[in-house]
Amino acid sequence: MFLQLKDTQDLVKILDIQELIDPNNDIVHAQDQEGQEEQEPDAFKKENLIFPSGEKLPRCWLDANFRQG
Template sequence: MLLQLKDTGELVKILEIQELIDPNSDIVQAQDQEGQEEQQPENFKKENLVFPSGEDLPRCWLDADYRQDNA
């Protein structure tokens, strides 16, 4: 799955989808898609990632307590 960095717009390839959808994990391993050669995996904060369309990641992927009512 490809996601985009909010600040630079660069694409990164998510290596482990389960890590991405786990709300208890703040980081995800991904490979920068810059250049012709495959890049080394790096850790990225999920809060800095969006879908290539610019849409934010689902809250349930980022917040383990997303069902808690903050009212």
């Protein structure tokens, strides 16, 4: 799955979907898709990621207490 960084519009390839959808994780490990060579995995804050369409990530992926508020 590919997501986009809010500030640079760079695409990143998510390495573990479970890590992405777990609201208890603030970060997700992904590979930046910059350049022609495969990049090393890096940690990205989920709050800085959006879908390539420009949509925000679902709140249930970001907030473990989303049903309480």
